Amino acid sequence: MYDPKSLKAEDFINHEEILETLDYAEANKNNLELVDSILKKAEERKGLSHRDASVLLACEDEERVQKMYALAEQFKKDFYGNRIVLFAPLYLSNYCVNGCVYCPYHMKNKHICRKKLTQEEVKKEVIALQDMGHKRLAIEAGEDPVNNPIEYILECINTIYSIKHKNGAIRRVNVNIAATTVENYRKLKEAGIGTYILFQETYHKESYEKLHPTGPKHNYAYHTEAMDRAMEGGIDDVGLGVLFGLELYKYEFAGLLMHAEHLEAVHGVGPHTISVPRIKRADDIDPSTFDNGIDDETFAKICALIRIAVPYTGMIISTRESKKVREKVLHLGVSQISGASRTSVGGYAEPEPEEDNSAQFDVSDNRTLDEVVHWLMEMKYIPSFCTACYREGRTGDRFMALCKSKQIQNCCHPNALLTLREYLNDYASEDTKRIGEELIQRELQNIPNPAARETCEKRLAMINDGKRDLYF
Ligand code: SF4
Numbered sequence: 257m258y259d260p261k262s263l264k265a266e267d268f269i270n271h272e273e274i275l276e277t278l279d280y281a282e283a284n285k286n287n288l289e290l291v292d293s294i295l296k297k298a299e300e301r302k303g304l305s306h307r308d309a310s311v312l313l314a315c316e317d318e319e320r321v322q323k324m325y326a327l328a329e330q331f332k333k334d335f336y337g338n339r340i341v342l343f344a345p346l347y348l349s350n351y352c353v354n355g356c357v358y359c360p361y362h363m364k365n366k367h368i369c370r371k372k373l374t375q376e377e378v379k380k381e382v383i384a385l386q387d388m389g390h391k392r393l394a395i396e397a398g399e400d401p402v403n404n405p406i407e408y409i410l411e412c413i414n415t416i417y418s419i420k421h422k423n424g425a426i427r428r429v430n431v432n433i434a435a436t437t438v439e440n441y442r443k444l445k446e447a448g449i450g451t452y453i454l455f456q457e458t459y460h461k462e463s464y465e466k467l468h469p470t471g472p473k474h475n476y477a478y479h480t481e482a483m484d485r486a487m488e489g490g491i492d493d494v495g496l497g498v499l500f501g502l503e504l505y506k507y508e509f510a511g512l513l514m515h516a517e518h519l520e521a522v523h524g525v526g527p528h529t530i531s532v533p534r535i536k537r538a539d540d541i542d543p544s545t546f547d548n549g550i551d552d553e554t555f556a557k558i559c560a561l562i563r564i565a566v567p568y569t570g571m572i573i574s575t576r577e578s579k580k581v582r583e584k585v586l587h588l589g590v591s592q593i594s595g596a597s598r599t600s601v602g603g604y605a606e607p608e609p610e611e612d613n614s615a616q617f618d619v620s621d622n623r624t625l626d627e628v629v630h631w632l633m634e635m636k637y638i639p640s641f642c643t644a645c646y647r648e649g650r651t652g653d654r655f656m657a658l659c660k661s662k663q664i665q666n667c668c669h670p671n672a673l674l675t676l677r678e679y680l681n682d683y684a685s686e687d688t689k690r691i692g693e694e695l696i697q698r699e700l701q702n703i704p705n706p707a708a709r710e711t712c713e714k715r716l717a718m719i720n721d722g723k724r725d726l727y728f
């Protein structure tokens with residue numbers, strides 16, 4: 257039975273409920289009166305249920321679809337302004353005991369180069385990332401209790417936070433590791449992680465079990481209930497995601513929103529972020545063998561509808577997507593992007609030799625961080641390296657409450673300018689610096705509160721005098 261409050265995966269991601277939702281959406285996709293009433297409801301900015309959002313996803317009426325895009329764009333402007341937060345992934349180890357058929361790290365892949373960073377190598381990678389200007393990382397590791405036990409992950413987090421090279425610092429470490437126990441989540445919380453990210457891959461149980469034929473990840477319930485254990489372990493911010501291309505996207509979309517509804521119903525706070533990866537070519541993986549791939553247009557519609565359905569949840573897009581696709585969806589609600597990513601184990605300090613391929617997937621956007629920052633500013637976005645909320649304790653329900661009251665806007669905008677100032681002074685090329693200076697002057701005028709504007713101006717001057725890590 258469908259029950260968003262239940263702690264059992266098959267109740268809160270209820271297969272029958274999803275099938276009924278898809279039937280309902282299909283039956284009503286041309287019911288323009290209903291579609292209009294859902295769009296009206298969406299305008300209240302309180303989000304949409306998985307059923308309502310699924311009707312919008314099914315609707316193909318051009319005028320209504322354009323309205324969905326316009327609404328997503330408006331929400332993006334109202335809740336996130338023109339800021340885009342930047343981060344980089346750091347792969348610690350690609351040893352993995354699972355058999356995921358879409359990932360080259362699966363255990364049976366005998367020719368991929370297996371690597372695990374030593375603490376000395378972690379240090380080198382972090383220095384290289386700091387030297388680019390990164391402040392926020394997402395660490396990634398395969399599931400392997402012998403090679404990558406929780407103690408190893410904790411040691412790496414500790415090493416990452418301890419490195420202060422020149423003016424650099426990693427101020428927020430998000431963690432993307434396999435589903436684990438409440439006790440281990442508690443340890444991650446104590447280590448000071450930001451968001452715990454775990455992609456569901458697919459919400460369709462039968463497909464899930466086929467796609468994960470061996471290893472602990474085969475257990476659908478244990479994987480799907482991981483966020484509840486993470487929250488029980490004290491982690492406030494969790495990040496959801498599905499790998500689009502594995503199953504029918506309409507099914508995944510409904511499942512994703514039901515998962516968000518479940519977290520809200522049980523823990524009083526929805527997901528902090530949602531990621532929207534699409535399956536990509538990798539070592540022994542050919543995406544064309546999966547027949548549920550989605551085209552760029554559908555991908556954009558999904559992004560827009562996530563923005564409308566869960567307005568307060570950040571949306572992340574990685575370098576799996578090309579510059580062109582990223583440009584298309586940035587304004588539809590994406591709030592965070594990765595830049596200059598390496599998806600191999602190591603590779604920031606020194607490029608990986610071709611014969612040593614350890615990458616999880618092929619990157620579609622190969623630009624440097626400076627090029628990404630420059631590109632964002634040319635499109636009038638403010639690249640932000642802000643990590644303030646987590647360090648001020650604005651996480652979980654505190655973060656959501658601020659977000660819903662729009663108070664978060666008074667922090668994000670000036671913080672984006674302060675962290676951009678740091679980036680320009682410490683890492684930017686001359687050309688990036690030039691357009692960055694103009695952008696800061698222009699955007700200072702967009703801080704509505706005169707007192708906040710004045711404080712921001714003072715802090716910008718302090719950064720020019722050598723101070724770092726100032727935030728609202
Ligand atoms: S997706 Fe994760 S768990 Fe699966 S094989 Fe790849 S690294 Fe291992």
Ligand code: SF4
Nearest residue numbers: 642643644645667668
């Ligand atoms: S102030 Fe908080 S919500 Fe805003 S960009 Fe910084 S960390 Fe994110």
